Amino acid sequence: MFEAAELGRTLDKSDYKEIVPELRTSLLDLQQELGNCDFPVILLISGADGAGKSETVNILNQWMDPRWIETTAFDEMTDEERERPAFWRFWRALPPKGRIGVLFGSWYSCPIQQRIEDRFDDSELDLMLRRINIFEKMLVDDGALLIKLWFHLGKEMQVKRIKKLRKNPATRWRVGERDLAALKSYDRFREVAEHVLRQTSTGEAPWMIIEGYDERHRNVTTANHILEVVRKRMTLDPMTLRGTTSAWRMPHERDKTILDFLDLSKSLEKKRYRKELAELQGRLSVLSRKARQRKVSTIVLLEGWDAAGKGGIIRRITGAVDARSYRVIPIGSPTDEERAQHYLWRFWRHLPRAGRFTIYDRSWYGRVLVERVEGFACEDEWVRAYREINEFEEELTEHGIVLVKFWVHIDKDEQLARFKAREETSFKQHKLTEEDWRNREKWDDYAHAVNDMVERTSTEFAPWNLIEGNDKRWARVQALRILCERLEQAL
Amino acid sequence: MFEAAELGRTLDKSDYKEIVPELRTSLLDLQQELGNCDFPVILLISGADGAGKSETVNILNQWMDPRWIETTAFDEMTDEERERPAFWRFWRALPPKGRIGVLFGSWYSCPIQQRIEDRFDDSELDLMLRRINIFEKMLVDDGALLIKLWFHLGKEMQVKRIKKLRKNPATRWRVGERDLAALKSYDRFREVAEHVLRQTSTGEAPWMIIEGYDERHRNVTTANHILEVVRKRMTLDPMTLRGTTSAWRMPHERDKTILDFLDLSKSLEKKRYRKELAELQGRLSVLSRKARQRKVSTIVLLEGWDAAGKGGIIRRITGAVDARSYRVIPIGSPTDEERAQHYLWRFWRHLPRAGRFTIYDRSWYGRVLVERVEGFACEDEWVRAYREINEFEEELTEHGIVLVKFWVHIDKDEQLARFKAREETSFKQHKLTEEDWRNREKWDDYAHAVNDMVERTSTEFAPWNLIEGNDKRWARVQALRILCERLEQAL
Numbered sequence: 001m002f003e004a005a006e007l008g009r010t011l012d013k014s015d016y017k018e019i020v021p022e023l024r025t026s027l028l029d030l031q032q033e034l035g036n037c038d039f040p041v042i043l044l045i046s047g048a049d050g051a052g053k054s055e056t057v058n059i060l061n062q063w064m065d066p067r068w069i070e071t072t073a074f075d076e077m078t079d080e081e082r083e084r085p086a087f088w089r090f091w092r093a094l095p096p097k098g099r100i101g102v103l104f105g106s107w108y109s110c111p112i113q114q115r116i117e118d119r120f121d122d123s124e125l126d127l128m129l130r131r132i133n134i135f136e137k138m139l140v141d142d143g144a145l146l147i148k149l150w151f152h153l154g155k156e157m158q159v160k161r162i163k164k165l166r167k168n169p170a171t172r173w174r175v176g177e178r179d180l181a182a183l184k185s186y187d188r189f190r191e192v193a194e195h196v197l198r199q200t201s202t203g204e205a206p207w208m209i210i211e212g213y214d215e216r217h218r219n220v221t222t223a224n225h226i227l228e229v230v231r232k233r234m235t236l237d238p239m240t241l242r243g244t245t246s247a248w249r250m251p252h253e254r255d256k257t258i259l260d261f262l263d264l265s266k267s268l269e270k271k272r273y274r275k276e277l278a279e280l281q282g283r284l285s286v287l288s289r290k291a292r293q294r295k296v297s298t299i300v301l302l303e304g305w306d307a308a309g310k311g312g313i314i315r316r317i318t319g320a321v322d323a324r325s326y327r328v329i330p331i332g333s334p335t336d337e338e339r340a341q342h343y344l345w346r347f348w349r350h351l352p353r354a355g356r357f358t359i360y361d362r363s364w365y366g367r368v369l370v371e372r373v374e375g376f377a378c379e380d381e382w383v384r385a386y387r388e389i390n391e392f393e394e395e396l397t398e399h400g401i402v403l404v405k406f407w408v409h410i411d412k413d414e415q416l417a418r419f420k421a422r423e424e425t426s427f428k429q430h431k432l433t434e435e436d437w438r439n440r441e442k443w444d445d446y447a448h449a450v451n452d453m454v455e456r457t458s459t460e461f462a463p464w465n466l467i468e469g470n471d472k473r474w475a476r477v478q479a480l481r482i483l484c485e486r487l488e489q490a491l
Numbered sequence: 492m493f494e495a496a497e498l499g500r501t502l503d504k505s506d507y508k509e510i511v512p513e514l515r516t517s518l519l520d521l522q523q524e525l526g527n528c529d530f531p532v533i534l535l536i537s538g539a540d541g542a543g544k545s546e547t548v549n550i551l552n553q554w555m556d557p558r559w560i561e562t563t564a565f566d567e568m569t570d571e572e573r574e575r576p577a578f579w580r581f582w583r584a585l586p587p588k589g590r591i592g593v594l595f596g597s598w599y600s601c602p603i604q605q606r607i608e609d610r611f612d613d614s615e616l617d618l619m620l621r622r623i624n625i626f627e628k629m630l631v632d633d634g635a636l637l638i639k640l641w642f643h644l645g646k647e648m649q650v651k652r653i654k655k656l657r658k659n660p661a662t663r664w665r666v667g668e669r670d671l672a673a674l675k676s677y678d679r680f681r682e683v684a685e686h687v688l689r690q691t692s693t694g695e696a697p698w699m700i701i702e703g704y705d706e707r708h709r710n711v712t713t714a715n716h717i718l719e720v721v722r723k724r725m726t727l728d729p730m731t732l733r734g735t736t737s738a739w740r741m742p743h744e745r746d747k748t749i750l751d752f753l754d755l756s757k758s759l760e761k762k763r764y765r766k767e768l769a770e771l772q773g774r775l776s777v778l779s780r781k782a783r784q785r786k787v788s789t790i791v792l793l794e795g796w797d798a799a800g801k802g803g804i805i806r807r808i809t810g811a812v813d814a815r816s817y818r819v820i821p822i823g824s825p826t827d828e829e830r831a832q833h834y835l836w837r838f839w840r841h842l843p844r845a846g847r848f849t850i851y852d853r854s855w856y857g858r859v860l861v862e863r864v865e866g867f868a869c870e871d872e873w874v875r876a877y878r879e880i881n882e883f884e885e886e887l888t889e890h891g892i893v894l895v896k897f898w899v900h901i902d903k904d905e906q907l908a909r910f911k912a913r914e915e916t917s918f919k920q921h922k923l924t925e926e927d928w929r930n931r932e933k934w935d936d937y938a939h940a941v942n943d944m945v946e947r948t949s950t951e952f953a954p955w956n957l958i959e960g961n962d963k964r965w966a967r968v969q970a971l972r973i974l975c976e977r978l979e980q981a982l
Contacts, residue, residue, distance in 0.1 A: 057814045065802065066809045066819045067852055073815035080569045104815055311556070318557045323548045324564035324595055328557045336830050361558055 001194045005209045006154040008235040011217040023223050024063045027122065030230055031064050031100070039143040039159065040095040041230060044106045047151030049182045051212025056151070057102055059219045060226075070095055073104035083295070084355040085399035086110075087135065091348040107132055115192045116185060125192075127258050131391070138388050141381075142342045145233045147226060148205055151244060153212040155186050161213070173281035209213040215300045238335040248383050257451035258466070262409050267471035277473075280480040281320035284367075287487040288321040288357065294411040295354035296490055297401045300483060302364040304408030305446075306436045308469045313408065314359055320480075326357035331366060332481055343367055343385075351396075364389055367455050373445045386456040397461040402490045405462060405485050407450060413442055492685045496700045497645035502708040512544050514714050515554045522555050523593070527797055530634040531586040535597045539680065540673045541652050542703030543669040547642070548593055550710045551717075561586055574845040575602075575784070575891035578626065582839040585630075585948035587831035595776030598623055599687065606683045607676060616683075620690040622882070631695040632872075633833045636724045639696055639716060641688060644703040646677050652704070691695035739874050748942035749957070758962035768964075771971040779812040779848065786845035787981060788892045791974065792854040795899030795938075797927045798909040799960045804899065804970045805850055806916055811971075817848035822857060834858055834876075835883055842887075855880055859944050864936045877947040888952040892980045895974050896953060898941060899960040903934055915966060 011019075023050040034041065045053050059071055072093040081089045087107070095101030111128045114120055140146055153161065162179060165171045182189065201207045208225055212218055268276070291298060300317065318326055329350045338346040344364060352358040367385040371377035378387070396403050410418075419440075422432045439446070458464040465482050469475040502510075525532065536544050552560055563584040571579045577853055578598070586592030602619045631637055644652065653670060656662045673680065691947070692698045699716055703709055759767070782789060791808065793801040809817055820841045829837040835855055843849040858876040861869035868876070887894050901909075910931075913923045949955040956973050960966040 019599045054813060054815065058810075061814045062806065062810045066806060066814075066817075067802070067821040070818060071814040078569065080571050080573045102814065107630065315557060319549075322545060323552045323557075323560075323562040323593065324545065326557075327561060330558040330906070335826070337826050337828050 001197060002152050002154070002190065002209065004099065004246065005152040005211040006157070007211065008157075008213065009211050009217050010214040011220055013216070016216040016220065019220055020063075023220065023227075026227055027060075027064045027223060030227060031068055033234065034100070034230065035098045037234060038135075039096050039233065040146055041100045041145045041147065041226075042095060042139065043100060043102045043226070044108070044148045044489050045102060045104050045151070046108045046112075046149070047210075047212065048107065048153045048158070048193075050158060051153035051210075052150035052215060052218050053151045053212075055215065056210075056218055056222050057078060057104065060102070060223065062282060063223065064100070069100045069102060071102040074106065074109065079158060080353065083297075084351050085395045085401070088348060088351060091345060094341060094345065097143075098338070099338075108200075110242045111194055112189075112196055115196075116188050125195070126199065129196060131395075132179075132200055133202055134391050136200075136205045137200065138384075138391070141384055144342070146205040147229055148200075148207045149222060149225070150193075150207050150209045151212040151218070152209050155183075155190075157213045158183055158186060166182070167286055176262070186339070192235065236265075248379065254294065255448070255451075257447045258454050259409055259447055259450060261469050262466055264409070264411055264414070264468050264470040264476050265308075266468045268473040268477055270473070273473035273477060276477045277316065277480070280477065280484055284320040284480060284487070286319065286323060287484060287491060290489075291402075291487060292325055292355040294491060296356055297352045297399075298357045298404070298487065299352065299396060299401055300357065300404045300406070301360040302406045302408060303362060303365050303369065303450075304406070304467075304469065305415055306439055307415050307422065308408040308410045309472050309475055310361060310406075310408055312472055313406070313467075313476050314361060316476045316480060317357075317359065317483065321357055325355070326359060326361045327352070328361060331360060331362040331478050337398070344388065348390075351403075364392065365453060365457075366440060369446065369449050370439075372449050373442055388452075388455055390459055390462075393457070393459065393462040397491065400490075402486055403462045404465065404486050406465050406467055406479055406482075408467045408475055408479075410469045412440075414470045415440065492680065493643050493645070494644040496520075496702040497648070498702065499648075499704065500702050500708050501705040502711055504707070507707040507711065510711055511554075514718075516839060517715060517718055518551075518555045521718060522559055522667040525591070525721065526559065526723060527596045529588050530636055530724065531588050531635045532591045532638065532717075533586060533630065533740070534591060534593045535599070535605075535637070535639045535715070535926040536593060536595050536642070537597065537599045538669060538701075539644045539649070539684075539705065541649060542642035542644035542701075543704075543706060543709050544595070546706065547701075547709055547713050549634070551593070551714065554714065555591070560591045560593060561585065562593040565597065565671060571844065574788075576892070579839060579842060582836060585836065587829075588634075598626070599691075603680075603683055606687075607679050609838065612678045614703040616686070617690065620687060622886075623691055624693055625878075625882050625941075627691070627693065627819070629835075629875075631880070632875055632879075635833070636721060637698035638720055639691075639698045640713060640716070641684075641698050641700045642709070643700050645956075646674075646681075648704045649674055649677060650888040653774075658809045659721065674709055675886065678951065680757060684755050692891050709928055721861045725756060736869065739870065746939065746942075748937055748938045749945050750900055750941060753957055753959050754904070755900070755902055755959050755961040757959045759968055761964070764968060767968045768807065768971070771968065771975055772807065775808070775811040775971060775977045775978070778975060778982065779816055780842065781982050782848075782893075782978060783813075783816055783846035785982060788843045788845055788890075789848045790851065790887060790892055791848065791895045791897070792851040792856070793897045793899060794853060794856050794860065794899055795958075795960065796906055797930055797949065799914070800966050801852060801897075801899055803963055804882050804897070804958075804967050805852060807967045807971055808848075808850065808974065812848055816846070819844070819850045819852060822851060822853040832917060835879065842970055843892075855883065856944060857939070859948075860937065860940050861930075862881050863940050864933055867870045877944075880948055881950055881953075884948070884953040886919050886948065891981075894953045895956065895977050897956050897970055897973075898945065899958045899970075905961045906931065938978055 046055055047053055047058070058069060061071065069094070074093075077089065090103070090107055093101060093103060111125055115122075115125045119406060136146055162175055162183065165175050172280075197207050197209075210218055210221055210225075246468070288298075302313060304310050314328060318328065327350070331346075332344055347364050350358055350360075367377055367389070368382050372382040393403055419432060419436065454464045454466070466480050467475045529839065536548055538544055548562060554563065556671065561584070565580060565584075568580065581594070581598055584592060584594060602616055602623075606613075627637055653666055656666050688698050690698075701712055701716075702711055762776045779789075793804060795801050805819060818841070822837075825837055838851070838855050841849055841851075858868055858880070859873050863873040884894055909925060910927065945955045945957070956970070958966045958969050
């Protein structure tokens with residue numbers, strides 16, 4: 001795989017001098033155009049030590065306008081990063097649409113390094129690579145242009161380079177112990193790297209290997225490659241990116257949904273409710289303190305019909321947890337910073353620190369509910385969202401987060417009654433909008449969307465809990481009980 | 492000062508039961524109304540241990556809609572926080588307009604604690620309190636409603652409380668060593684607290700002392716206080732907040748400005764420029780590595796006329812620094828998340844981590860330049876901004892950040908020549924907008940604004956550097972030299 005990058009290609013000085021001015025102009029033009037484009041460019045920089053990674057990134061920053069490039073290197077994790085799933089730090093660094101983000105090391109450094117040091121085996125490595133493939137596909141599906149550059153330097157060249165650096169007193173300091181160690185484990189590094197590149201060179205995000213030895217050749221090759229692929233991406237018709245057909249079977253109107261099988265007559269009489277609620281809140285209070293101590297984070301998300309009583313459940317939960325330990329995130333329309341990112345970005349940013357609760361009032365499932373039904377997302381987008389969401393939730397739970405998902409169900413009559421009651425109560429009037437009435441008209445479409453959602457995203461690690469909500473007391477007690485049980489299992 | 496909060500006020504159960512439902516409705520209504528208001532509510536919770544701080548916050552969260560309250564407790568600093576000035580963590584937690592942010596402990600915990608433990612003396616404490624006063628005034632001037640609640644518990648009550656907790660097996664665990672230690676140092680605590688409250692009970696942000704012993708009385712008093720002051724704030728005419736008169740002397744048209752005294756004929760011949768530039772970039776490169784090692788952060792900000800050559804200077808700086816160590820922040824119109832905060836918030840969020848460079852291409856000085864001249868900020872706002880900015884910069888430099896400020900100056904003819912040249916060069920066309928031509932018409936107004944800015948914000952810790960920019964080579968070399976010298980002093 002690397003042989004083609006060990007040919008000793010060079011570019012002589014006079015050619016370089018001739019090429020560079022034009023190249024710079026093209027790069028600046030490109031950047032300017034990119035500012036008006038609806039996709040981000042994510043440039044991953046990986047490769048062998050000494051193959052000129054940082055030098056090339058510096059040159060790119062010099063040739064382009066550094067104001068519109070964000071370069072991020074991933075050194076040691078900060079403690080805020082350590083308290084979240086591994087990919088949180090990468091989500092933080094993703095560039096918004098119209099910008100270039102240079103990610104140094106990125107999500108490849110750690111798997112390669114860990115494998116070389118035998119801190120995990122081949123199958124563990126492959127699991128991580130599979131996750132990377134899915135993550136990258138998700139970004140590309142959303143429109144991102146992912147450019148993955150691998151800077152290669154053959155062993156001989158590596159030796160030559162170190163000798164050269166050592167000879168010159170001005171550069172001698174640059175040869176550290178790390179370089180010598182890297183040289184020692186070179187063969188192992190090459191082997192692992194080749195495996196990683198093979199497994200992750202996909203149709204949507206192929207690797208480009210760049211011969212690292214000759215600086216001029218390396219710079220020009222890199223710049224040309226970037227120019228070429230960004231230009232190509234710009235000429236793509238947005239419609240070809242948004243596939244509109246899929247093998248998705250649209251539900252028939254008369255199909256029953258999973259919601260039809262819920263027994264909405266379930267209820268709880270007032271006295272028993274009070275007793276059970278007090279008991280459950282006591283339990284939850286103890287559990288939340290234990291979770292805080294043990295640094296186990298919890299995410300609760302609530303979906304459900306308008307007026308289904310999500311807010312009431314949330315208040316029964318927060319009522320039992322210390323205010324310093326939870327945050328409620330109401331999901332409405334995204335801010336413009338959120339709109340400039342992948343749709344999952346706004347949820348990643350609110351992930352709790354260790355030991356805390358985050359409660360999402362509506363959630364990432366908007367993608368397969370309101371966005372699907374109202375056509376805000378095209379079929380292609382919401383169809384693939386099921387898988388993206390499952391991946392996301394798997395990452396959360398693998399990090400040890402307790403994830404509890406509720407759909408609060410009521411029937412159409414109950415909703416109408418509540419809407420009417422709201423119109424009459426002064427301080428709840430604000431809760432009723434025209435949109436609520438409009439959504440009501442699409443009841444069946446939503447029911448089918450819920451059915452598909454549960455079918456596709458109720459997983460072993462993050463099962464859906466359908467709550468019968470016609471009786472508010474029943475619903476609250478049910479939700480609290482499930483939450484307590486899940487926490488007890490986890491703690 | 493605390494005597495009035497040691498009267499043993501109570502509220503009996505039946506009264507409480509009668510009052511609470513109405514209180515809750517009022518709070519919910521208030522929150523709803525607040526959502527449409529153009530100011531945030533910042534609720535600071537401080538006071539003695541055991542005086543019911545967290546219990547009351549929990550009750551407030553129960554009575555109100557927890558979706559629109561963000562509660563933040565300030566425990567130990569994370570490493571990301573430690574790498575920034577002390578107030579960074581508080582800026583992070585400020586609620587946006589229309590929301591309530593509950594800050595637990597807030598900026599008062601640390602000064603009080605440190606003084607009690609004699610980790611600094613009275614004069615150091617007063618210095619911190621002075622800073623707090625200025626910070627709070629700044630928030631209030633911007634429209635924020637700052638509610639400062641101090642929960643008090645007299646010594647006798649404190650003893651009584653601990654005895655009571657210890658008696659009951661269910662609550663015994665709540666009495667920790669910390670409580671006993673706090674009891675021991677109670678008198679000292681009271682003394683320091685009283686001093687702090689006196690020094691920081693200002694007209695714009697007075698303290699409200701709440702008697703902590705009786706839970707019911709405490710909850711109702713707190714809720715009523717919040718209701719009252721938020722309502723009062725809502726009825727204030729926005730115009731009375733925005734004072735429009737001040738003792739500011741508007742410049743006469745013919746007044747000379749500081750810019751008139753710059754010698755724009757200064758220039759550098761090409762060969763010498765190349766030599767000096769290479770030398771300075773080499774120096775800067777070494778210095779930036781040293782700064783990274785020593786964890787000294789640097790902020791460079793550039794202001795100047797359109798087409799003055801700020802971008803060129805930035806590229807000469809970044810060209811000498813490793814891309815992993817800097818970030819360039821171009822300041823354009825704020826995002827909607829930024830607009831919902833104090834105008835300095837968007838600059839705080841980008842402060843560099845330890846050892847890194849942040850380069851602001853335009854900056855917080857927009858407040859006293861474009862916003863002043865174009866009338867985006869009223870006189871009251873930009874007049875007080877000079878002081879706010881000085882405070883901000885003092886905080887930066889006190890944290891050890893090297894702050895270097897450049898105004899790049901050219902004259903009107905030079906600007907015209909550059910505008911015209913830009914119109915002719917393909918890839919620079921985008922840099923010229925109608926706004927640029929409009930700004931040009933207000934040249935004199937801007938010049939006076941620059942004059943005032945330099946006069947008022949060139950401080951010992953953060954002096955302005957005026958760069959003669961008609962000759963780009965001269966300007967670049969000057970800026971680099973100043974930057975190097977400042978870094979050398981600091982390292």
